[in-house]
Amino acid sequence: MSTSHESHHAPVDGAGGPSTTGHEWDGIQELNNPLPRWWLWTFYATIIWAFGYWVAYPAWPLVSNYTSGVLGWNSRSAVVEQISDLQKLRAASSAKLANVPLEDIEKNPELLSLARAEGKVAFADNCAPCHGAGGGGAKGFPNLNDDDWLWGGTLAQIQQTITHGIRSGDDEGHQGNMLAFGSILSKADISNVADYVRSLSGAAPGDTPAAKKGAEIFAANCATCHGENGKGNQELGSKNLTDGIWLYGGDKATIVQTITNGRGGVMPAWGPRLSPTTIKALTVYVHTLGGGQ
């Protein structure tokens, strides 16, 4: 290593110019210009800021906890605060929905879109897991877009169903099961009834001997609930068997299974969980999906 004075210096950029770092790319040299001092001070300021931040806000993980910061801020309370802000913001529109009778909401375009917007969100949060995102239903879970209703599709009926549920344990909820006929009817009879039931909606011919036999068994066992002509009864939640819309499936095997084992789907009562206004909005939303009566 040389001790000469000159060799301490990196190469310089021209006479009196700043030194270079010695790096060069395609003839371009990197100059060793000093940074501005305020830059340094800004850097120090950010370090001081960081210390202040650690003290003020949740920062350091501890063994089973974390430093919570003297300001007491945390994301959980921030969310709670934001939700309450939002509720305050919505209070006016919610009040509008709350004060108008259910039947009148759809007559007012502004209230209708308000109820539909709120209902859509409530539906996605609470109902979509069973009925599908758009209320399209699934096997065992009714499609809410069609005009086939087990318990009725008027506003009041829908509100009743949502509030109290079906076989939900709620005293005011809809009751009634389809019996399991497996121990009452023979297998052959069940098969015949199934043939007859399918003929009601035109899914199978009605003039076969099996269907004709089935008709007699139907009249004796099923007509009590489903009606003499199979049109169903919304009081009992019994299905209309003539419309070709099936809750569990309309193929023969499924119908045989339904008759043999019975059915009794459950819908929870939402009254205890959702506010009356939310249920109102949900009712309007479901009613306006397209099947409302």
Added chain:
Amino acid sequence: MTSAALKPEKSPKAPAVPDEEPLYAARRAIYPQSVHGRLRTTKWVLLILTLGIYYLLPFVRWDRGPNAPDQAVLIDFPTRRFYFFFIEIWPQEFYYVAGLLILAALILFLMNAVAGRVWCGYLCPQTVWTDLFLTVERWIEGDRREHMKSDAGPWTLEKVTKKVLKHSVWLLIAWWTGGAWVLYFADAPTLVKELVTFQGSTVAYASIAVLTFTTYTLAGHMREQVCTYMCPWPRIQAALTDEYALNVTYRYDRGEPRGSVKKAALAREAGRKAGDCVDCNQCVNVCPTGVDIREGMQLACIQCGLCIDACNNIMDKINRPRGLIAYESEANLEARIAGKPPVRRIVRARTVLYAALIAFIGLGMLYTLVGRSDEGIAAIHDRNPVFVRLSDGSLRNAYTIRLINKKLEDRRFQLSVDGLPGAQLSVVGVESGTDGEVISIGPDQTREVRVLVTHQGKLASGASIPVTFRIRDMVTGATASTADHFIGP
């Protein structure tokens, strides 16, 4: 690298490299001297024009009728509208703003290809406000000499008064800069009234406070530091420029060797080469970024051209031709040194490309703007379920249809669906009358409706039939349509 070889020697006054180079340097105080000249006048005009527009534009009124604000330029966040004179932009038309930004970038590129950093020197807000702040400073504390002397001298009552006055005026300008900013987001006269009676929103006061602080800091204290250390444009610019771009350039071939007027005259008599530069340092003294342009092109030079004015004034005095410092391209400089004919090439691949792109995007925007309608329709098909079978066996598809009314009056639209003969259309929550399904929309509003289309009869399995939803204004007959599908099992 010919030009590097031809570069003049560094000014001998520059300090030699010290033994230990500092890692950090304190800011060197810059006292730019005032100057007169063509480019300075241009800068005054642009300063008055741009700041005048900025400060006064919110007060320009524009009558749009009873249902819209009568402010010519307004960014209305609560109702999500952007008003620009006769143009009203809706959120879904935000591509106009994106287009404007792209245009701005391309124009910047074009300016750069033609004349280097003219944007920096003449139009950049940092430059314009700094210029304004410098003017205030000169007006209160005096021009270069006076100001330097006062700063170096002891603190007197006069000096304190002047400093306080200067910073007060700066803060006032900064405050009004922030104030003008918020006026673009609300009705200006109302907001001014609210602000002075302390009834403005917290956001408004906070915005003003932030912009006051930044303007005061950036234009009053940071000045050239912003250009040199904070702004990315000098770096980008350096990568975009080429040897044909006009840049503020010291014509060293003409200026060197420097010397006094007398020495130069003697040298010329003796047949030796004499430069025109008399080393008066005027170009350095007037420079707002403290650059010595004679050292060649450099990052800190914002190309404001003030050194050109300063040097021209000197050349006039010593009876030499103007333009020792001038807007000059590197190519031309080299051509002249090599004794070749001058090179002036504004039309070249990059300028043509930029100009074409600007024209293309600009015309495209203009075309869509002129051809845009006052009504719109968009449809979303239900996904769950895609279709529904009803009790009577018919098929139904449901759509969410959004109608747009950009006119500032109530309108009624007739909705119809084409492509599916015999299909029944119904709108949830709308009574169908004799005119069919009629949907009314308030002025300058959108309305979302649920639309059910029912088809009786058989469809081929897996059918997906193209349909068109059309709205027709019941009064004017204007129509808009959107395409969708009717889907079967």
